[in-house]
Amino acid sequence: MSIDPGPLVDHHCHGVVTDDLDRPGFEAMMNEAAGPSPLGTTLFDSMLGLAIRRWCAPLLDLEPHATPDAYLARRRELGAAEVNARFLGATGIGTFLVDTGLTPELITSPSELAALGAGTGHEILRLEAVGEAVLAGGVAATGFAEEVVARLRASTAVGAKSIAAYRVGLGLPPQKPTEAELVAALTTANPARLAHPVVNSWLAWTAVELGLPLQFHVGYGDSDVDLADCDPLRLTGFLRATADRGVPVLLLHTYPFHRNAAYLAQVFDHVFMDVSLATHNSGALSPALLRESFELVPFGKMLFASDAYGLAELYYLGTTLFRRGLSSLLDGLVESGDMTSADASYVATLVGYENARRVYDLQDHGVAG
Numbered sequence: 131m132s133i134d135p136g137p138l139v140d141h142h143c144h145g146v147v148t149d150d151l152d153r154p155g156f157e158a159m160m161n162e163a164a165g166p167s168p169l170g171t172t173l174f175d176s177m178l179g180l181a182i183r184r185w186c187a188p189l190l191d192l193e194p195h196a197t198p199d200a201y202l203a204r205r206r207e208l209g210a211a212e213v214n215a216r217f218l219g220a221t222g223i224g225t226f227l228v229d230t231g232l233t234p235e236l237i238t239s240p241s242e243l244a245a246l247g248a249g250t251g252h253e254i255l256r257l258e259a260v261g262e263a264v265l266a267g268g269v270a271a272t273g274f275a276e277e278v279v280a281r282l283r284a285s286t287a288v289g290a291k292s293i294a295a296y297r298v299g300l301g302l303p304p305q306k307p308t309e310a311e312l313v314a315a316l317t318t319a320n321p322a323r324l325a326h327p328v329v330n331s332w333l334a335w336t337a338v339e340l341g342l343p344l345q346f347h348v349g350y351g352d353s354d355v356d357l358a359d360c361d362p363l364r365l366t367g368f369l370r371a372t373a374d375r376g377v378p379v380l381l382l383h384t385y386p387f388h389r390n391a392a393y394l395a396q397v398f399d400h401v402f403m404d405v406s407l408a409t410h411n412s413g414a415l416s417p418a419l420l421r422e423s424f425e426l427v428p429f430g431k432m433l434f435a436s437d438a439y440g441l442a443e444l445y446y447l448g449t450t451l452f453r454r455g456l457s458s459l460l461d462g463l464v465e466s467g468d469m470t471s472a473d474a475s476y477v478a479t480l481v482g483y484e485n486a487r488r489v490y491d492l493q494d495h496g497v498a499g
Contacts, residue, residue, distance in 0.1 A: 135482025137224030142435035145237030159440035162352040177413030217442035218246035231256020257333040265321035289343035297325035299359030304367035306335035392427035406437035410447040417455035
């Protein structure tokens, strides 16, 4: 049998580029590296590169495993608009929850992205971007808190995201900083790049107090992160302190800490997780990530996400590899007698869309927008 979760909610993703890309431009968007290393070889020499050639080439009318040069030539021949439409249209994503805080000037908006996939788009607000916009608008440190709260309350976003992992690490305090502490911190913080433990902590705590589902970048990222500080176990104090508020906290990416994230999702009622960008980056080996996560994570705590950015291929790979990996995992449990087929179908719908619909209180999943 083959388990299909149906229309997906992609609970963490970004827009795609609409310009035609040359090879350096394409490879620079393949993963978190800045581009191919002059001391190494092409980024196509990876599990992700193999997956693009295996799974994406046929959607561009090429044979599986077409060479990188042939693939990129065909991509340019079709043009970015056609490529984006083909890949997004083939994902089966019904709802996109889009982080709009990363280079919004270079990529599609939530509505533009959703239109490519004939789905619905919602915004996820990046907290640090909100704070930086407030300061860029000339608001003084003493007015910062009031203005941030006003903007979060006025937003139609379905959730918020913290990139504290990139800025200060995940060791957030188990109590909200006072406004006096916040004002003092803002007098020394860089207003264009908020990276102060007090400021980043205050932003995360504020989102929780306002009842916004709160995403955290966890684990794998580009060279700006200190990976040792991105282990979700460092959030334990924050999670313990926010547990009684009933506001969902969502651990994104999680690799290579996906087992730690699964543990946290098991022991804290309000914690959820995904393995997002690690799925397409690990290509054919990605089923291992799902298997290791499912060792502990409750079925109602795992969500699908692509974390696709820039390249429409990453959306297609994220969904294709996710469906294949989840189907393989659940099929194996059914065949071994450890799960019924009804159980497998139920778990697939939970992970594919029901958990996200519940956590973010989505009312329009599957309705074209």
